[in-house]
Amino acid sequence: MKFIDLEAQQQLLRPQIDDAIKRVLAHGKYIMGPEVFELEERLADYVGVKHCISCASGTDALLMSLMAQGVGPGDAIFTTPFTFVATGEVISLLGATPVFVDIDPRTFNMDPEKLAQAVKAVDNGWLIEDGQPQITNRTKPSTINHQPLTARGIIPVDLFGLPADYDTINAVAEKYELFVIEDAAQGFGGVYKGRKAGSLADVAATSFFPAKPLGCYGDGGAVFTDDDALADILRTIRIHGKGEDKYDNVRIGINGRLDTLQAAILLPKLEIFPEEVQARQKAADKYKKLFNDLNHQPSTINHQLPFVPNGLTSAWAQYSILLVSNKQRNALQKHLSDSGIPTAIYYPKPLHLQTAYAGFGYQRGDFPVSENVSERILSLPMGPYVKEEDQVKVLEAVIEALN
Numbered sequence: 431m432k433f434i435d436l437e438a439q440q441q442l443l444r445p446q447i448d449d450a451i452k453r454v455l456a457h458g459k460y461i462m463g464p465e466v467f468e469l470e471e472r473l474a475d476y477v478g479v480k481h482c483i484s485c486a487s488g489t490d491a492l493l494m495s496l497m498a499q500g501v502g503p504g505d506a507i508f509t510t511p512f513t514f515v516a517t518g519e520v521i522s523l524l525g526a527t528p529v530f531v532d533i534d535p536r537t538f539n540m541d542p543e544k545l546a547q548a549v550k551a552v553d554n555g556w557l558i559e560d561g562q563p564q565i566t567n568r569t570k571p572s573t574i575n576h577q578p579l580t581a582r583g584i585i586p587v588d589l590f591g592l593p594a595d596y597d598t599i600n601a602v603a604e605k606y607e608l609f610v611i612e613d614a615a616q617g618f619g620g621v622y623k624g625r626k627a628g629s630l631a632d633v634a635a636t637s638f639f640p641a642k643p644l645g646c647y648g649d650g651g652a653v654f655t656d657d658d659a660l661a662d663i664l665r666t667i668r669i670h671g672k673g674e675d676k677y678d679n680v681r682i683g684i685n686g687r688l689d690t691l692q693a694a695i696l697l698p699k700l701e702i703f704p705e706e707v708q709a710r711q712k713a714a715d716k717y718k719k720l721f722n723d724l725n726h727q728p729s730t731i732n733h734q735l736p737f738v739p740n741g742l743t744s745a746w747a748q749y750s751i752l753l754v755s756n757k758q759r760n761a762l763q764k765h766l767s768d769s770g771i772p773t774a775i776y777y778p779k780p781l782h783l784q785t786a787y788a789g790f791g792y793q794r795g796d797f798p799v800s801e802n803v804s805e806r807i808l809s810l811p812m813g814p815y816v817k818e819e820d821q822v823k824v825l826e827a828v829i830e831a832l833n
């Protein structure tokens with residue numbers, strides 16, 4: 431059994447992908463070839479925004495989005511510690527300060543109420559109540575850099591494919607005049623109240639890493655926005671800050687282009703993507719039914735299934751369940767592995783506890799929900815091509831392990 435079956439999709443699309451690669455080899459425009467622009471148009475159409483700026487990875491998509499907003503030292507960018515490191519890394523790369531905000535225990539996405547508290551605290555110059563700052567239990571980044579922080583932006587993450595609570599997050603942003611960058615690396619294909627992930631904030635970043643909902647055969651990413659001026663800036667940042675031509679450099683940029691070959695590979699994949707999103711939903715429904723049937727039996731397994739708020743659709747990048755304890759999670763993972771069932775832990779260590787962020791002085795206990803979830807979460811085999819019989823096997827192994 432595979433954790434994500436990428437081969438099944440390749441078999442299905444092999445002739446189209448072979449043709450696409452041959453076409454690129456024939457025209458030889460490996461950098462910014464016609465497939466790049468065709469893909470951008472189709473992606474923008476799919477998401478329902480004016481502009482798609484493809485780029486070299488999801489990390490570059492986030493980095494370019496921050497650069498386009500002119501982010502730098504002294505800027506506070508609010509994000510969740512329960513995410514892949516790239517989300518926080520890009521903030522630090524620009525010398526800005528990531529201010530972490532704990533997650534909602536049911537959706538695992540940024541908790542908008544805690545976001546409002548954190549923004550208020552930074553906006554007030556980290557006002558201290560009862561000798562303690564409001565964000566966590568102790569004084570945080572502002573004392574490390576010895577400089578005042580200015581609240582500038584928010585990066586909510588659509589974790590495991592589920593869009594974050596954008597109505598509330600965008601309202602906080604509006605109140606404090608902050609920009610919002612949707613990290614849709616995992617959310618691409620998801621829907622929030624009728625709008626597609628990638629269109630839910632001022633700008634959105636996604637990843638085409640092979641295992642992502644829409645993946646290429648290497649690294650790739652894209653930025654989405656309705657803002658014409660921002661799109662122009664993003665297009666120049668992607669190519670070394672180019673102006674009129676590539677030897678006219680009007681700003682500092684990066685080498686952030688998507689390879690033509692990857693764009694060509696993505697085109698046939700995008701064609702079947704809507705069906706794949708439906709197939710992921712079907713697989714999620716199947717897991718839900720299997721787990722719920724289980725709970726009607728006398729020996730109930732304690733777990734929390736993924737929660738999808740009304741009006742939202744997950745892209746189901748992962749199907750992650752929450753066990754009762756770290757011990758139970760680890761024992762279950764071992765039993766599944768012994769039974770030939772691959773699983774993954776996203777993420778075993780929240781960002782504030784990573785060595786890379788040790789300089790901020792965060793401690794265990796600062797973001798209790800993220801910490802607790804990281805100890806109990808387990809992602810099961812998932813994807814558009816996961817077989818129902820394999821899902822049944824997963825459940826059988828879960829029952830064996832937990833009863």
Ligand SMILES: Cc1ncc(COP(=O)(O)O)c(C=O)c1O
Pocket residue numbers: 487488489490513514516517587613615616636637638639649650651
């Ligand atoms: C939430 C999140 N943000 C950003 C990224 C970075 O994407 P990439 O690996 O394409 O740079 C990833 C992917 O790993 C991710 O899961």
